[in-house]
Amino acid sequence: MTRAQRPKRSPTPTSATFPPAEMLPPKPLSPTTVTPPKPLYLSSPFVEAALVNGNFKTIVMLPKYVDIMEWVAVNSGCVSSVFDFYTNLNEFYGVIAECCNQQSCPKMSAGPALNYTWISQDRKSVHLAAPTYIDYVMTWVQNLLDDDNTFPTKAGQEFPQSFPSTVKHIYRQLLRVFAHIYHSHYHQILHLRSEPHFNSLFAHFLAFGREYELLEVKDVKGSSSAPVGIGQLWEAWQQMGKLEG
Numbered sequence: 279m280t281r282a283q284r285p286k287r288s289p290t291p292t293s294a295t296f297p298p299a300e301m302l303p304p305k306p307l308s309p310t311t312v313t314p315p316k317p318l319y320l321s322s323p324f325v326e327a328a329l330v331n332g333n334f335k336t337i338v339m340l341p342k343y344v345d346i347m348e349w350v351a352v353n354s355g356c357v358s359s360v361f362d363f364y365t366n367l368n369e370f371y372g373v374i375a376e377c378c379n380q381q382s383c384p385k386m387s388a389g390p391a392l393n394y395t396w397i398s399q400d401r402k403s404v405h406l407a408a409p410t411y412i413d414y415v416m417t418w419v420q421n422l423l424d425d426d427n428t429f430p431t432k433a434g435q436e437f438p439q440s441f442p443s444t445v446k447h448i449y450r451q452l453l454r455v456f457a458h459i460y461h462s463h464y465h466q467i468l469h470l471r472s473e474p475h476f477n478s479l480f481a482h483f484l485a486f487g488r489e490y491e492l493l494e495v496k497d498v499k500g501s502s503s504a505p506v507g508i509g510q511l512w513e514a515w516q517q518m519g520k521l522e523g
C-alpha cells in the first residue's frame with residue numbers, strides 16, 4: 279500500500295458552486311405539527327440514492343480462504359479500509375469546508391440536541407467549533423496512519439497490541455465527522471450531486487464497522503435525549519435491507 283499524502287483540502291468552492299437557499303428542494307410545510315421536518319437525508323429519493331443493489335454485508339465479507347486476522351489487521355483489511363474511509367471522507371469535507379466555519383458551525387453538532395465535545399490534553403471536555411474539531415480529528419488520524427509503530431507497513435512487522443482499540447477510536451471519530459456532515463451540510467452534498475457517492479461511502483463505512491466490531495451501536499444512535507441524526511438513516515437502510523442490524 280502506498281501512503282498518499284493527506285489530500286489537500288480542495289480549493290474552496292465559490293459561492294457560485296452553491297446556489298442560493300431558494301434553489302434548495304422545498305421544505306415540507308408543517309405549521310400545524312410540532313414534529314420537526316424530516317431531514318433531507320432521510321427523505322426519498324436521497325435516502326436510497328445509489329446504494330448498491332443487495333446488501334452491503336456482501337462487500338465486507340471475508341474473501342474465501344483469507345485468514346481473519348490478516349483480513350482485519352493486515353494490508354487487505356483494516357489498514358487499507360481505514361485509510362480509504364479517511365481519505366474519501368477528507369475529500370468530501372474538503373469540498374464543503376467553506377460552508378463549515380466558525381459562524382455556521384460554532385459547535386460540532388450531529389443532531390438537534392447533540393454537540394460533540396473534544397477531550398483536551400488536560401482531559402477536560404471542551405466544545406469546539408465544528409471546523410476546528412474536524413481539523414483536529416483529521417490531523418490526529420493522519421498522524422496515526424503515518425506512524426509506522428501504529429500502522430506497520432513492512433512485511434513481518436508486528437501490529438501493536440493497542441491496534442484494535444486505536445482503530446476503534448479512529449472509527450468513532452470519523453463517524454462523528456460523517457454525523458456532522460449529514461446533520462449540517464447535507465444540502466451542500468446535494469448541490470454537488472454527490473449524495474450517491476456520499477451515501478455509498480457511509481453505508482460501506484457502517485457495514486465494515488459492524489462486521490469487524492469497530493462501531494458501537496450507541497455511537498451511531500446516540501441517547502434518547504440526544505439522538506444522532508444518522509442513527510435514523512442507519513435504521514432506514516436496515517429496513518431497506520441494505521445493512522445488517
Ligand SMILES: [Zn+2]
Nearest residue numbers: 378383408462
Ligand atoms: Zn459544519
